Amino acid sequence: MDTSQLLKGVLDLAVLAVLREEDGYGYDVLRRLRASGLDEVADASVYGTLRRLYKADLLTSYVVPSEEGPHRKYYRVSESGRVRLEESCRTWRTFAKTMDQLLTGS
Amino acid sequence: MQDVADVREDDGSTTDRFLSRMRAALSDLPPTEVNELLEDTEEHVRELAREHGEDQLELRLGSPEAYAAELRSAAGYPPPPQPDEPTRALPKDQRKDGVEVLALAGLIVTTASALLFGASIRSYHTTPLFLLTGLVGLAISLPLLVRGQDGVRAIAELPTVKALLPFLNPDQSTFAGKVLAYVYSLQPAWWLLRVLPVVGFGHGGLALIIVGVPAAFVSVLVGYYSRVDRRTLWLVVPANALVGSMLMYFVLGYAL
Numbered sequence: 425m426d427t428s429q430l431l432k433g434v435l436d437l438a439v440l441a442v443l444r445e446e447d448g449y450g451y452d453v454l455r456r457l458r459a460s461g462l463d464e465v466a467d468a469s470v471y472g473t474l475r476r477l478y479k480a481d482l483l484t485s486y487v488v489p490s491e492e493g494p495h496r497k498y499y500r501v502s503e504s505g506r507v508r509l510e511e512s513c514r515t516w517r518t519f520a521k522t523m524d525q526l527l528t529g530s
Numbered sequence: 531m532q533d534v535a536d537v538r539e540d541d542g543s544t545t546d547r548f549l550s551r552m553r554a555a556l557s558d559l560p561p562t563e564v565n566e567l568l569e570d571t572e573e574h575v576r577e578l579a580r581e582h583g584e585d586q587l588e589l590r591l592g593s594p595e596a597y598a599a600e601l602r603s604a605a606g607y608p609p610p611p612q613p614d615e616p617t618r619a620l621p622k623d624q625r626k627d628g629v630e631v632l633a634l635a636g637l638i639v640t641t642a643s644a645l646l647f648g649a650s651i652r653s654y655h656t657t658p659l660f661l662l663t664g665l666v667g668l669a670i671s672l673p674l675l676v677r678g679q680d681g682v683r684a685i686a687e688l689p690t691v692k693a694l695l696p697f698l699n700p701d702q703s704t705f706a707g708k709v710l711a712y713v714y715s716l717q718p719a720w721w722l723l724r725v726l727p728v729v730g731f732g733h734g735g736l737a738l739i740i741v742g743v744p745a746a747f748v749s750v751l752v753g754y755y756s757r758v759d760r761r762t763l764w765l766v767v768p769a770n771a772l773v774g775s776m777l778m779y780f781v782l783g784y785a786l
Contacts, residue, residue: 435604449570450570450571450573450574451570451573451574451577454574466600467571467574467591468571468591468597468598468600468601468604469600469601469604470604471567471570471571471574471601471604471605472567472600472601472602472603472604472605472606473604473605474570475566475567475570475604475605476604476605476606479605479606493573494573496573497569497570
């Protein structure tokens, strides 16, 4: 099965999840997603998702000067972002459970 | 800040070209939004170019346009407006011809039905038939007419209709063209004349004034309006045919 299609639906959730513990800049978020096993995630999708979540006020951002290059924009999960993450987590767990039952039950 | 300048100098034109092509692919979005969208991406692209070499950019990221398309769709923006609408219009002509031919056939059927309806108005057993065929003609024209005025314009593109168009807009440098143009200039007179069968039933006198004057007014209005909205032709032409055949009936004095 093409994982990239599945990813589209849960990328918001995945991005919020990797930012929950620690703030991060764009490339950082991408690296964390890939390190956690989502190695097929496309970088443009991640950057676009970050921008969309930011505009939806689920993320806030701040700029940190960097020693090795241009300053970096860090993202942090906002309060409404945390609420959304919890909701999405519940939805995901129910969905995954249903799919699991469907696949093993048949 | 020295570092920033160095980085930019190190990145040659390939990276810059990649980024400017991305920018161009997003150019329909508000400029501030484009800057925000590209802020993270630009760093990533430059980093990649530094790490793996500029010639690896398209291999790893795909074309700048595809990359920009993925970025904007993930950011929740609609796809860019397609400048290639006209190229899609080419196969459209072939696809939609069916509806147009149907509407043209419908116009002819309805008009012929109206003509025969008017001519046979005294023989009651055939009139329902022509009423029915007239309605069928109108019905098969509907798929085109509901498309609005563009639908009628598409009919003008049919080869058969295209061949007839010069007759509707005659070349007045020729004698035949002059005659045709003169006949067409009489159209408002026809708008008045076609009211006659309506008042004809009242056998003149007072009815001519009470019914005839408003009817003539409406008829002229309809005449002007049908020049504006060509869809009305599907009602006006059969109506004209009906009136025409009824006029013949009056003039020829119950000949039919």
